[in-house]
Amino acid sequence: MAATYVDISKDARIPSDIAQRTQNGEVFVIRACLQRLGLFEEIEASTIDAITHVTGQETARKLADEGIQFIHKHASLAQIAKITDRAYEIGQGNANKWISQVARNLLGIQNSYYYERTPNIRFHVPYDILAADQETLRKFSGARGGGKLSAHPNHRDSWVGCPDNLINIWAAVAPIKEGNGLIVFPEAFDQDIKHEGASIAHDENPGEPLIPELQAGDAIVFQGDHLHSSVLNRIDETRHAISFRVVTEKPNFSNGHYHHYVHSALASGPFKMFARLPADLAWSYVGTRFGWIGERLGRRARVAAKKQSNVSAKVNKLRAGKRSFRLSDLAEDSLYAITDDVCVARIGQSKVIAFDRKCPHGGSDLSLGTVTNGEVTCPWHNLRFEPKSGASACKSLSNLQMYDVIINGDQVTVSLEKSPAPSSN
Ligand code: FES
Ligand SMILES: [Fe+2]
Numbered sequence: 432m433a434a435t436y437v438d439i440s441k442d443a444r445i446p447s448d449i450a451q452r453t454q455n456g457e458v459f460v461i462r463a464c465l466q467r468l469g470l471f472e473e474i475e476a477s478t479i480d481a482i483t484h485v486t487g488q489e490t491a492r493k494l495a496d497e498g499i500q501f502i503h504k505h506a507s508l509a510q511i512a513k514i515t516d517r518a519y520e521i522g523q524g525n526a527n528k529w530i531s532q533v534a535r536n537l538l539g540i541q542n543s544y545y546y547e548r549t550p551n552i553r554f555h556v557p558y559d560i561l562a563a564d565q566e567t568l569r570k571f572s573g574a575r576g577g578g579k580l581s582a583h584p585n586h587r588d589s590w591v592g593c594p595d596n597l598i599n600i601w602a603a604v605a606p607i608k609e610g611n612g613l614i615v616f617p618e619a620f621d622q623d624i625k626h627e628g629a630s631i632a633h634d635e636n637p638g639e640p641l642i643p644e645l646q647a648g649d650a651i652v653f654q655g656d657h658l659h660s661s662v663l664n665r666i667d668e669t670r671h672a673i674s675f676r677v678v679t680e681k682p683n684f685s686n687g688h689y690h691h692y693v694h695s696a697l698a699s700g701p702f703k704m705f706a707r708l709p710a711d712l713a714w715s716y717v718g719t720r721f722g723w724i725g726e727r728l729g730r731r732a733r734v735a736a737k738k739q740s741n742v743s744a745k746v747n748k749l750r751a752g753k754r755s756f757r758l759s760d761l762a763e764d765s766l767y768a769i770t771d772d773v774c775v776a777r778i779g780q781s782k783v784i785a786f787d788r789k790c791p792h793g794g795s796d797l798s799l800g801t802v803t804n805g806e807v808t809c810p811w812h813n814l815r816f817e818p819k820s821g822a823s824a825c826k827s828l829s830n831l832q833m834y835d836v837i838i839n840g841d842q843v844t845v846s847l848e849k850s851p852a853p854s855s856n
Contacts, residue, residue, distance in 0.1 A: 436617060436641055438462070450538040450679055453598050453654055456620040460643045461537070464650035465602050468532045471648045474604055474673055475499070477525070481517035485510050499605040500668040503556040508564045508580070511554050511669075512571040515579055522550045522673065527698045530675050533600055534695065537652070540679055543696040547593070547676040548707070553579050555611060555670040558663050558792075562827035582663050582812050584630035584793060585616065585637050588655030591629045592689025594682035595656050601674040602650035610666035610824070612642040613651055614813055619658040631658065636799045637810055663792055663812035665824035681709075746770075752847040758783065759841050764802040773834060773847060774798035776807050776818070784818045785834035785845040792828055807831070 435456075439445060441463040446452065449459060465471035478499055483491040490505045502511060522529075526549060534540045561568050561581055568580060577583055589595035601613055618638030625632035637658050643651060653659070655676060664670060682692045697706035746756045746769045754769050761767060761777040768774045774788045774797060786807070788798050795811040802808065806815040814823050821831030835846040 436460075438643070441466075445537060447539050449652065450540060450598060453538075453652055454596070454679075456617070456654060456657070458615050458617055458641065458657065459652040460645070461650045461652060462646070463648050464537065464600075464652075465604075465648040468536050470529055470532055473525075474529070474602075475647070477521040478514075478518055478604060478671065481514045481521060482506070484517045485513045499671045502554060502669050502671070503560055508556060508560055508567045511556060512567055512580065515552060515554055515571070516575070518552045519549060519575075522552050523548070526550055527693075527695075530677065531695065533675050534677055537600065537650075538598065538677060538679070540677075543694060545594075545678040545682050545692040545694055545709075546698075547597075548691050548693045551579070551674045551676075553670065553672050553674075555582065555661060555664045555672075556580060557611075557667055557669070558582075558665060558825045559827045562825070578661075582661035584795075585614075585658050585660040585811050586626070586629050586631065587624075587658055588676070589684070589686045590626050592684070592687040593655055593676060594678055594692065595685045596680060596683045597655040597676045597678045598652065599655045599674055599676055600650055600652050601672060603645035603647055603670075603672055605647050605669070605671040607645040607670050607672065608666055608668065609642050609644055610662060611664040611668060611670040612644065612662050613672070614640045614642050614660050614662060615651065615653055616658040617641055620654070620656070624658060631811070633794070633796050634799075639801065640813055642813065660811055663809075663814045663825060665814060749844065753844055754847065755842060755844045757841050758838060758843050761843075766798045766800060766802065766807070768796075768798040769845060770847070773845070775836070775843070775845060776802055778802055778805050778818055781838070782818065783836050783838060783843050785836050786816075786821055786831040790814070791823075791831065792825070797831075 436458045438460045439462060445461060453459065465474060479491050479495050482494055486506050493505055494502055506514065529550065530546045534544050571580060588597060588599060616637040624635050631637060642662060678692065691707050691711065693706040694709040697703065745760055746754050749755055761783070763777055763779060766774055766776045768788060772788055773785055775783055775785045777783050788796050790797050790809045790811065792809065792814060793811055795809055797807060797809060800808045800810040803815060806817060808815050814825065816823050816831050821833045832849060834849065837844045
């Protein structure tokens, strides 16, 4: 059953059973979440402190006025990487205080709980800026892991060494739009989705994406084993977010145990140095450190019918590298693979386009994507491709390789000869 999505407006009460409902798969957007918790000003100020530390006061003042989402206009990628490092130091120092607000006053947890010892702090700059400085990105990701400056592939948090029973509280520190948002795929919750390491398998269909737009302080609250990823940032605004991972019971590491979880009752006071022990004293930790375990140690059963992908056009092979099929066999606004490498999209009633299946960004299978407002949309990072040229809003990526399509009545014929090479726009 697909998980439901609940948007709690800024004047509405937060449900007292939000933790349980989140564990059951509901996805919440809590408007003005950080403001309600009394955390917004402090977290925003900590980012401005980090900016001041790296770039000096003038830039920090400008960004405090204009908005942190414009950080890439005033700081280089290398500076933003350093700002992220500094923001992490500040965040780690405040983790216990900030997360106890989240646990008590948002999730309504009365007893002890566990939390990931460092909040995740992200600055997703526009993709073209990342593409222009791969060296900085490579060094930064090597030291701090992926996903802080760039988009992860579709994943569950347990695939990246987190517990499979965590609640993720993912909050906007600056406004976040559809063109640089967080994507959750609610239809995939509780489905048995194959993965290759930390990424969804290429032939899996994640289902319809949910990409809430957020004002600064709004938060998305979701079970960490929801399939999720980020939009490849295609707009001229940086996405600045902070996220907290909280577990109401003992953390269950079913796919590796890489992240340290702190027991709230030990997090402050004389036994602080032992706060990691209750979660780390587990076979999953020992096994992961020594590489003894494979995947799925103790994984909770999540068995459900896999959503059928729509790769099913009835295709005839014709001579001279052509394929043909009936227009009436294609549903409107749907995608179909017609060979191992090429797929078609029926857009509206009468338009059919053919193009390479492999996304020029991360290599996802575009035949598993969607058609959104007449454009082909990547199933991993929601990048959209214009149907005529195959161009996307990310100028550093190549256009899709398009193929000629002839429609004659109900008959559609695709020529697999490559159309003139697309320009890199
Ligand atoms: S946009 Fe990233 S794989 Fe397509
Ligand atoms: Fe994640």
